[in-house]
Amino acid sequence: GQNIDQPTEMTATEGAIVQINCTYQTSGFNGLFWYQQHAGEAPTFLSYNVLDGLEEKGRFSSFLSRSKGYSYLLLKELQMKDSASYLCAFTDSNYQLIWGAGTKLIIKP
Amino acid sequence: IAGITQAPTSQILAAGRRMTLRCTQDMRHNAMYWYRQDLGLGLRLIHYSNTAGTTGKGEVPDGYSVSRANTDDFPLTLASAVPSQTSVYFCASSGDSQTDTQYFGPGTRLTVL
Numbered sequence: 446g447q448n449i450d451q452p453t454e455m456t457a458t459e460g461a462i463v464q465i466n467c468t469y470q471t472s473g474f475n476g477l478f479w480y481q482q483h484a485g486e487a488p489t490f491l492s493y494n495v496l497d498g499l500e501e502k503g504r505f506s507s508f509l510s511r512s513k514g515y516s517y518l519l520l521k522e523l524q525m526k527d528s529a530s531y532l533c534a535f536t537d538s539n540y541q542l543i544w545g546a547g548t549k550l551i552i553k554p
Numbered sequence: 555i556a557g558i559t560q561a562p563t564s565q566i567l568a569a570g571r572r573m574t575l576r577c578t579q580d581m582r583h584n585a586m587y588w589y590r591q592d593l594g595l596g597l598r599l600i601h602y603s604n605t606a607g608t609t610g611k612g613e614v615p616d617g618y619s620v621s622r623a624n625t626d627d628f629p630l631t632l633a634s635a636v637p638s639q640t641s642v643y644f645c646a647s648s649g650d651s652q653t654d655t656q657y658f659g660p661g662t663r664l665t666v667l
Contacts (some may be wrong), residue, residue: 449596478655487644487658488597532596541612542656544596 447471473538558659577645586628
């Protein structure tokens with residue numbers, strides 16, 4: 446079978462750094478996405494990893510280890526507007542996205 | 555502005571009624587998708603279409619049907635709504651069905667009583 450897991454909720458302080466982890470199990474893998482979703486809004490694309498390593502994009506970075514079935518999203522210099530849910534999803538052997546339940550990130554002043 | 559639109563924004567529906575959720579994109583994307591999002595669960599794929607004229611079943615297709623008569627439109631129909639279909643429904647599209655990024659519409663909040 447296949448599954449994907451991420452923490453339900455995390456809290457961090459404005460200006461700090463937070464790492465949101467995502468683990469997955471699947472027999473077929475074609476890449477991993479991270480999306481941001483503010484409350485009451487649609488998910489929006491943040492990053493895509495298909496090879497092992499770190500992809501940096503401004504304050505956000507995403508890491509992938511295919512051998513470990515593990516990814517993380519790193520958010521630096523946290524701002525209040527980063528309060529949102531962060532969704533990880535992998536593309537399976539049929540090229541369909543399998544989604545985690547999302548991590549709700551709460552930023553405190 | 556290019557993107558995906560969904561209608562209605564929200565709807566309250568009596569059980570047993572038929573309902574069609576509309577989705578239109580103007581990005582000329584080949585692939586389109588319908589998801590439902592429920593509290594505590596990840597997005598779950600209902601139906602998808604890799605290109606106009608073709609459709610496929612996702613993880614939770616029962617009680618739903620779709621059509622893809624042209625590139626831009628991908629309506630989702632609930633033939634006879636049940637309370638368990640209360641959810642937020644998102645339509646999405648991508649350039650193709652492979653590894654292209656999916657772009658989401660604003661969602662439809664549906665309540666079935």
